[in-house]
Amino acid sequence: MNKRTIQNHFKTDSFSFIRIWNKFQSRMPSFFSTPFFILISTLFVVALLFPYTETVPSFVLPKIGEASRETIIAPFTFDIVRTPDELEREKKKARDQVLLVFDFDSNVKSQVQARFEEIQNSLNRLFMTDTADLAWMTIYNSLSKKLSENTLKQLLIRPELLQIASEQSQEILEKRISSVLLVQSADQLQKLRGRYNTAFNNYQVYDLQFITLRRDSVEMIIGTQDLSVKEIALENAISRLKVERKLDAAALNSIYELLLRCINPNVLINEKETSLRRNKASDEVPEILGKVIKDTEIVRKHQEVTAEIIQKLRSMQIVLDKMGDGQEKRKVAAENVGKLLLSLLPLLFAAVYIKKFEPRLMKNNHHLLALAMLLCIQVAILRAGLALSPKFFTGSVEMPYFVPEYIIPVSISSLLAAILFGINLSLILTLFTSSFFGVLMGFNHFFFIYSLLGGIVAGLFGSNVRYRLHFFKVIAPVGMINIILITLWHLIGLKFTVLSLVQNYILSLSGVVISVLFAMFLTPVFERLFDITTDMTLVELSDMNHPILKRLSIEAAGTYNHCVLVGNLAESAALKIGANALLARVASYYHDIGKIAKADYFVENCLTLDKSRHTGLDPATSAAIILGHVKDGLELAKKNKLPKVIQDVIIQHHGNSTMSFFYEKALEKHSEGEVKEQDFRYPGPVPQTPEAAIIMLADSVEAAARSLGSSSPELLKELVKKIIKDKFIASQLDQSDLTLRDLDEIVEGFMPVLKGIFHSRIEYPSREKEHKGVKTE
Template identity: 35%
Template sequence: MALFGAKRTRTSNFKTTESWKERLDRIFSNESFLLRLLAMVVAILVLSVTVEAWRAPFTYRLGETVPQGILSRIDFERVDSFETRQEQEERAQKVPLYYLRKPNALQQTLQQFTLDLRAILEAEKQADLTSEVQSAFGLDITDTPVALPENTEGLVPEAGTSTTPPAAKVETKFQQLKQALTLAPDPELAASAGQPPLVVLEEVTEEFRLFLDPLTELGIVNADELKVLTPNYSREVALVTPLSSEEEEEVEIVPAQDVLLSYALRESGRLGRKWSSFGQLSQIRPYVEHWLSVQMKPTLTYSEQLTQQQMNEARKSTPEVTIKYLAGTVLLPPRSEIDAVTLELLQSEQETIYKYSSPQRKLVRFFTVTLLISVLVILMGSFLAKNYPRLVGSAGKLSVFLTVIVLTIFLARYFSADPWRAEYIPFLVAVMILCIVYDQMLATIVSFAVALIIVVSTTNDLKQFILLMSVAATAIIPLSKVPSRLTLIKVGFLAAVVAFIVYWGIAILGSDSITQLFFNPNRYLQSLKCSAWCLVAGYVVAGSLPFIESTFGVVTNISLLEMSDPSHPLLNELVRRAPGTYNHSINVASIGETAAEQIGANGLLVRVGAYFHDIGKMLKPEYFIENMNAGQTSRHDNLSPSMSTLIIIGHVKDGVDLARKHHLPPQLIDFIEQHHGTTLVEYFYHRAKENAEQDPEQDEEVSESSFRYPGPRPQSREAGVMMLADSVESASRSLTDPTPKRIESLVDAITMKKLKDGQFNSSGLTLTEINKIQTSLTKSLIGIYHGRIKYPETKAD
């Protein structure tokens, strides 16, 4: 039970004073213990789930060379993704192209044809026609007109066979077309007989309407659009008639050629076969066909949405193409690299093995992995309980610590898969955070355990473990302090360089052919990836440093340097209200920082803590001697010793309130609370005792506890240094003749008094360190009060 700080009480004969039942009741009645125990159990279970303890890890990675090759362990089937995609696309390309019918499209065509024929009849000559009508019938000079052969029955002029005629020839064609639209074969002869030409417009338009009936059944598409969608017209066309929402849409599937106007006008086409049925219309067949080719608008609209929807349905309904492999089949020849196809093959085998694993086997594996994780967690917990009792003793801090570990392993496993292979980012970020928040030793122990779990649950490869520990060591060694964010980026850069070197070193040692190794582009890609991820980790930590400080309740040297700026609002207010206290704080910061560095403590933390340790005095500065002017009467002369003590002691509480109001970090608030510890306010305590002795009517004895600071005592080495520096700096001001000997005696007396009073019991300071602090403070004060040469006064002339 050492992990949770349970203590044993023994008598002089080494027998316990409580039974086992009583001991267990006492331990399990401790709410903090139960919370810590619960956090540990939850962390173990979550880790087991994170590493998927019930299944074996997939250890192969893209580009990895397998010297001995890989044989199939079981019979299994694999879905051939390439062939399946090919089959899906083939089926999708066989889906018809969906077109929507346009209502009343042919009615508009018929109306336009009637108007154009009327224009022909009403015009005296070709020049009287509009350019649109001329172009429609091929009667404009700039266009290629339709040649009217001697026998016009069933003839369609071939494209590109005619040439541009002169104006006279076009006029002749116009007159021929106009004559064909009259009953009399010779308009001049009919006029001499006194019979006007009878126009057969209505008969022609009626025949034209009947002629277009086949198009009503199917429709016409845009030929250029269809050519793009199916260049060889191999796909069918689905004709959709939009109906109301209550009715289902009617779909008719026909060959693509059936909805092309050019195919319909052929002799064998739907329109070409009907010319013989229309006597009047057939006389102007070439002109009608030319008009249709120019003026006919598509009656069908392509629906990309419906087509894609049906193509997707076809893809989904396509059965997967599978390949069968027997046990012992060579999946990868010896000394070959794993490519994308082989990786997919190995993953299929792995999934098949897991699929057919019995529940009992999965359960045994889960409990085995959980047991191994538990052993690792207990060993690490024992180390923490012995060396970091404050971390283990706080359920909140322990929970945050365990959360970081679990989250690191989860992210590392997630990013370790191809193509990223970026497990270095979360791992290195966690190592750097632990080094900043705690120390290098804790970061080293945790990085070893986390790297071990990551490797065992991913590649199970010693090379990966060496790489992870190499970059971890590279990051840990320079991070004893974090003076700037640039330091974190430099650490990331160093880790990147080391990762690159170690990667190639391992690759060279494991390769038989150095030449082939250096000509392998995959090696360069993977080594550069490792380096890039390490550099990214440095930037991530540097950018998230304020969040790290607030989450873990720590303060880095970067933040300390920012808070040491004299322009800080609290320091500005202190120098304005209590200049003497400010000067005292500056002196304490100077000598305290030097003393802290002598014992390897954080000197910068002591310096910044000294700046703020007495900020509570600014609320009542006139009650503190350093803020009194020469000859000024002390306000304590008119107060009782107990009231004066309350005012003096109150500056600690006032300082804490001000610090929290201005959001100072907890570490600096600790300096304010602990720099006096539980020491005695001796001056007013002795005055109270003297007053009690002089007043015989006072029956109550003066209680020493009423004249002590509330504490707590210093809880860190830095706070212990701060207490001594504050005390000796204040006391040294009372020396009338501060010789080195007197300063040394003063520092020694104050140190021994604090030591005997037990003020350093919780600080972690050793006697050797206290002696070093005492020596440093003595030297600093001697330097401040060193003797100066007395210069002779200048005589007046």
């Protein structure tokens, strides 16, 4: 069923709900149709539809490996938590996985070199001092405190040993000499002790293969095999010297002692930093592993129970056990109240926004009620979708990241609000819908963003819908943003499989299609029920083959052309001030349809003024005929089911102004006491909207400008300003929400159209000859 068919169906008398609805509204007490009551009613409906957390009975916890005796569905959203033992094991595991931190000391090499130079200097002084001298004994005693007597004697006999030891120290320190021996087990330690005949008291059992080495603010990961300890490095150096230098045991022992006393490790373990990193890793182990959303299937009947399933069931049981006591019940109640109030806050924000920035909407209870009903419909759909989607679309063990909630049509209100009320109210409604959906999904920020961005895109594209086919243009951009969001979300933490991603894409696109189909069906329903006129209806009414416009063009051709020109003027001015240009143009086409009944009584339908039907008529009679075109137009509009916004323009486009021409004629013909000004005044009301005011001004400007004939742009502009000034002084614009700045912009909006209408033409030569009486062919 297309839109026109739906509208025609609503227009028939058989649609009794419309009559019942209108009768109910007419009999409703005034309080029940106030914005405050509409807000309270909306809050009540939202509170009624809110999914409150309830206490549920416990269940029998199965064992791992058993077949489940029943299908268990999560009765509420809860966190998957580790048991205390599991948490402690994971914390220990996290600590053990942290690499030891070592610092490389770049100063060790120079320090060792300085020690060797100090010994060399002492030896040199010994060689230069007589042994009988007291100073010699002082130097010798000083050296004997650092070296054994055997080593000191060897150096006095063979001073080159010191140089050999110094060279070996520099060669050893080219490697990474650790301050602690790292072994993977006690057995490995015993083997090293036996092999090197060394106690290795400073050791640490470490079963990882790598360590973190920090050098000059740069960290690197190196293998434990790249580390050595001083004792092993010295043993290897002595063994190499024994082979390469063929030194005797006494010399080798002296060199070993020199190296042992002078060399310090250049790679030092940083216990403090290692401890900090281990504590941090331990603290980062989450107690909460994930979340189970309400109505998610945890285990199916006859499915094998795994450790993961047991973990979910235990977590749910913990929550259920807490719900058993009174304190937890009070906590659940407080939680429900908090969630509800948090959901309603955006709605209150929307109400404040409408009151402050949408004054025209505040004056129209029909439209307020439509907005409230649209919001309630969206909340009901979200609530139903959340309850039903897991039942119809369930994942499996092979598809753990399948999200059935993607099929919920979250963009219905955003799209409909953009079509019915414009982009601003659509964005406000989207904010509430997104917040409510995020709360429904267990305060899930992704679903808030998913609904918010999808709704914004739907509103932006929905605000441009003018034809039914435009509805389907909304699917692609909204579907694309949804797919991007789903992809990014599931990429976080690698929570996806290719199959689950594809299926989630299909569900999301299906949700968008459902939103569009709902919007297509509900748009004409809301238009008819709440007297809302959308751009689609206006586009249909702009068709010049519309029966009324067709009749106007035939029976009142001058009025028809006048209406078209007024439409061009009104559209240009509306664009200038940001009003509804389409409404201004279309309403202009219909504003004078009342002239059809007595077309030849209106000057634009007369070829010459001397043949006017008003010749010989009493001014009061002429005024009554002219006044009647407003009433006739309204009756014709109602008969043809034109929207109320068009009907309003018909009765407002003259306001309550006076027909000065006939009034002045009446004063000339009769005494002042016999003439009532009220008989020559339009019934009004004055324009209530910017669009109606623009049409009033365009109507007067077009008629006045045409009476001038050809004129310069400067004179036309002065004429426009004078007409607007007169209307302003006559209080015809007081209720239209136009500002003085808007009036200046309207002047600028009229001028391009007027210049196009009254542009100059070249007088052709043939016409000049005719004027001179020369016959032309």
